Amino acid sequence: YINLAKFLLDSRKDGSEYDQSHVPVQQQYEAVGHAVRATYNYSAMADVAAETGDTDYQSAVMSLWSNMVNKKYYLTGGIGSGETSEGFGGNYSLRNNAYCESCSSAGLIFFQYKMNLAYHDAKYADLYEETMYNALLGSLSLDGKDFYYTNALSSAQPRYAWHVCPCCVGNIPRTLLMVPTWTYVRGDNGVYVNMFIGSNIRVDKVAGTSVEMIQKTDYPWSGDIELTVNPDQSKEFTVYVRVPDRKTSDLYTPLPAVKGIRSLSVNGKMIKADIRDGYAVIRRTWKKGDKVKVVLPMEIQKVTADERIEADRGRVALRYGPLIYNVEAADNANIDQPIGNAPLSLEWRKDLLGGVMTIKGKWADGSPLLAIPNYARLNRIPTTPYPQAAQQTQPTRANEPGQAVINRGPLSVIWMKGELMK
Ligand SMILES: [Zn+2]
Known part of the structure; x- marks a missing residue:
């Protein structure tokens, strides 16, 4: 297996960034191109690095990992802003109308798992737990019947029953079914x-x-x-x-710090x-x-993003344990206003979304704020049988909102307006 993996990886050159064949893999240091192809490629590189001890492979795989996690990584554990074809944008370019294909979450779990196998460092498992609970689990509807192909952090888009490109529909369950692994x-x-x-x-x-x-x-x-x-x-x-350790990436600072x-x-x-x-x-x-x-310590955390991420500037997100939270129009009168400074508290709601730990607080206008885990988002809007025709032929635009969505604004957001009190 290793010999074949290395042969296939070493054959990659003189191609394009899209499929990570632009330069030999040992000379790749920045995560570029199609995000699903990238994670599969890097998973094999991690195997070759671990099994052969090849130092060029080791340094390339570490650089690619660090670039992806510390410069091109979403708070949900998703990857791929969609600014290149189903792929990565530039460093710190992380729009919330993100592509974050479900398959790239599956691939990222494979990659982090391989890194954990190679180095036995818990940080890789912190990361794949994050991707698992937020990006991947959040791609499925609560009844397990509908799914997202793309996983925006700010959205009004329903899940699909089917997609013309049916990669995610098989990848999501096979990755979830590998929980014992x-x-x-x-x-x-x-x-x-x-x-x-x-x-x-x-x-x-x-x-x-x-x-x-x-x-x-x-x-x-x-x-x-x-x-x-x-x-x-x-x-x-x-x-x-x-x-x-809930601080998994240089890009995001959850406070108070929760570890140990x-x-x-x-x-x-x-x-x-x-x-x-x-x-x-x-x-x-x-x-x-x-x-x-x-x-383990479990506390509500307020998260802010690196200033270089323009889309998250002046915004705050909520986290509890490995879970990232959303606020939805279904629970809140107005989600397009700053979060207030009232203390936040936890409330177990067994009647809501199959039973979830909610976070309660106040908005700037004094109205009650209720946040739910990202994986349970947008389960209270009707699903669609499959994406619109225009989106089917343009998969890279599959998560661009239609005009009706633009007019009414997102129904679910992770990054709320508001500055963190120092
Ligand atoms: Zn897919």
């Missing part, structure tokens, strides 16, 4: 807990045994996680528990674990029924 990663001397999802997943070949990992949690609504480690045979190995662990215990005994590369390191002889309890 994204949840645990096996290392040389143990197992990495990358996602917090109520589940029962078997991880083979850990220190010569097979380990059943059971998680009980209602994350991301709360930060309480109970992990049962059930090795077939008692063995010494390390369980690495990801300690999320509130508490960590093994079989009821509090422990203070070393934190290494974003993981709490727990090494011991594990036996059936051993229980790890982790409490």
Whole structure:
């Protein structure tokens, strides 16, 4: 596989930026061209870099990753502004009428996962968790029947039942169905807990045994996680528990800073674990029924963007744990006004959108503000069978609003007007 991947990658030259064949891949440092093709290309590059140790591949893949995450990355974990054909724009050029194809979110998860496999640094899992909960899950309607091809951060566009270019319709479910793969990663001397999802997943070949990992949690609504480690045979190995850092990109600053662990215990005994590369390191002889309890800090955060992102200047977004929030016309009288300075609070609403943690506050005019998670956005407008004819032939314009939409303005936005109080 590696030989074939390297052969195909090394054949890429004398082509165009569109499919990342403009220069040899080892000389590529800026993420350009079609965003889905880019993430597939970079995923293979990460594999070659990790398996062969080729330093040219390693430095190129690190530069591409850093450029994408720190200069061309949306708050939702989406990529591809759509200023080039289904692809990236320039550095810091991140309009909110974004392209962010669902397939590019799937591809970005693959790439971040490969980087996590290669370097065992939790920051890559922080990033793919972000893309998973916001960009990818948000592409689907709550009933799972309709989907977005493009995922704008400011929109009035309904989801589709079908698209003439049916790439995303298969890519979204296959990526979501790979949750067991994204949840645990096996290392040389143990197992990495990358996602917090109520589940029962078997991880083979850990220190010569097979380990059943059971998680009980209602994350991301709360930060309480109970992990049962059930090795077939008692063995010494390390369980690495990801300690999320909500600041995932240089582009966005969520405040207050939320990272670290509130508490960590093994079989009821509090422990203070070393934190290494974003993981709490727990090494011991594990036996059936051993229980790890982790409490992660979960707080509302106000996010501001780098001044160089023109579209987000003078704007604020809301975050809770890995979730990015939207305000919608369905819940708010006027979403085109600044957010007020009233304190923000959480409210669990089991009656709303299948059960969501909402964020409540006040707008500048004193009216109540209600924010919902991005993945649940725009579920209260009628869906369409498929995009308009003009959009079908111009996929790069599939998320440009029609005239009716321009006249009424977006029905759902992430970036609200407002300055952050220092
Ligand atoms: Zn697609």
